[in-house]
Amino acid sequence: MVGWASRVMETELSGVLPLRSAHSQGxxxxxxxxxxxxxxxxxxxxxxxxxxxxxxxxRLAVTGFHPLDGARFLRDAHGADERLVRLVANHSFALLEAEERGLREELAAEFPLLEEPLLVDALVYCDMTTTPDGHHTTAEERIAEIVGRYGADSVVGRFIRRAAPEIFAAVQRVEAALAAQPR
Known part of the structure; x- marks a missing residue:
């Protein structure tokens, strides 16, 4: 699954959005x-x-909401694993951004959130502790970077500020799980 995912991401992002590809690799x-x-x-x-x-x-941007567009592409063009598709659709508290865009009901009906808290939190952690160019950062710095890039009053700015407490909580839960792992 991982090799296939890498090939799909490279095909779709590397040539047209190299910075987004670098973030995904990070x-x-x-x-x-x-x-x-x-x-x-x-x-x-x-x-x-x-x-x-x-x-x-x-080429995949139909609604302009990347979690929904990406999940639909993976499901429809690739017949991807349902859990994978649902994780992509709901990554990093996407339901809150979907609400800002008037797409919450559509996203929730088509791709229900997985009831696997550690897995969902782990994806949030990975995304929210990685810079746009693929380097490590803190969740606080990442939120500030997103707000700075999009603007506090933009759809993304409003969403990320609303999601910040949930993002920080998810990051803390994953850090606790990592600390509890034997080395």
Whole structure:
């Protein structure tokens, strides 16, 4: 699954959005580190991390909401694993952004949130502790960077400020799980 995810991400993002590709690669590298907390779901996390932003690819942007566009592409064009598709659709509290865009009901009906808290939190952690160019950062710095890039009053700015407490809580839960792992 991971090799396939890497090929899809490279095909869809590398040539047209190299910075987004670098971010996705960095998020995937974080997922490899975090995967030890997930046991058999480690590869699923890495695949979701690799593909979480595939919906930004211009040819896939139907609604302009990348989690929904990416999940639909993975489901419809690739018949991807349902859990993978649902993780991509709902990554990093996407339901809150979907609400800002008037797409919450559509996203929730089509791609229900997984009831696997550690797996969902792990993807949030990987995304929200990786810079746009793929390097490590803190969740606080990442939120500030997103607000600065999009503007506080933009759809993304409003969403990320609303999601920040949930993002910080997810990051803390994953950090606790990592600290509890034997070295």
């Amino acid at each position: 998020v995937a590298a974080r997922a490899v580190e975090v995967g030890r907390t997930l046991g058999e779901d480690a590869d699923l996390l890495v695949a979701a991390a690799t593909l979480h932003d595939v919906g930004y690819a211009p």
